């Protein structure tokens with residue numbers, strides 16, 4: 637049982653809800669031309685580091701004929717994905733020792749995973765399990781914009797809580813988070829250096845602005861709830877990671893404050909009082925052929 641990532645780095649709510657928005661069908665055409673997958677054959681697709689399964693879920697909608705497998709080493713993510721994403725096979729396992737024979741898949745894909753895994757092992761294993769002419773797709777988050785709604789500003793208690801967490805939390809080093817970051821030029825070079833050819837790059841931009849009327853009420857509320865889930869997960873992680881610094885009472889007080897703020901954000905949205913907070917994410921998509 638390994639729940640290092642879900643307990644100490646990013647929780648299920650954070651990953652599932654944010655990715656469900658980014659891979660919403662509204663944005664499908666921003667991804668598919670860059671993925672550029674063959675349309676005339678049933679594909680076997682492996683998602684590496686699938687987390688709680690939101691990308692695999694989108695892939696199942698976008699390529700209904702495909703056989704999709706997701707693998708991640710976090711037990712809680714895999715259990716969640718199995719319960720929420722029908723039609724996809726989810727396995728607990730290590731991307732550096734994939735439990736598949738050589739030449740099993742037509743496509744390997746990953747989202748915000750490459751930066752956490754040593755590149756030789758990351759690419760080497762994908763190269764091994766891909767069929768000849770198989771396609772490797774690496775999606776990597778780039779710096780976007782994030783403007784919070786004014787009604788979600790942190791009060792003094794919250795600021796002091798997060799400052800204390802920042803001072804004591806070493807989860808990023810402990811769990812080897814983002815040990816292998818690459819910039820926009822280094823990414824395609826790394827894929828080529830590990831033997832892939834015909835490399836292309838593309839960018840998919842997603843803007844999440846709940847007050848923009850182009851989004852349905854349901855999607856706007858999902859955007860707001862995603863923020864709530866992210867903040868509540870961060871409190872949960874702080875309590876799990878720093879039991880000697882964060883008390884249960886402090887975590888409960890933070891939880892109540894966060895819920896109160898987000899309830900107010902929803903009331904303002906429903907009353908038509910616009911905040912115009914926005915989250916713009918930019919994904920670099922690198923594609924190569926074995």
Ligand SMILES: C[S@@+](CC[C@H](N)C(=O)[O-])C[C@H]1O[C@@H](n2cnc3c(N)ncnc32)[C@H](O)[C@@H]1O
Nearest residue numbers: 641651655685686687708709710730731747748
């Ligand atoms: C930033 S999260 C992204 C999760 C998912 N791709 C998403 O976008 O929601 C990174 C994921 O990589 C997984 N991971 C990191 N190293 C791994 C490894 N060696 N083998 C399998 N999974 C790994 C973590 O458990 C985590 O779920």
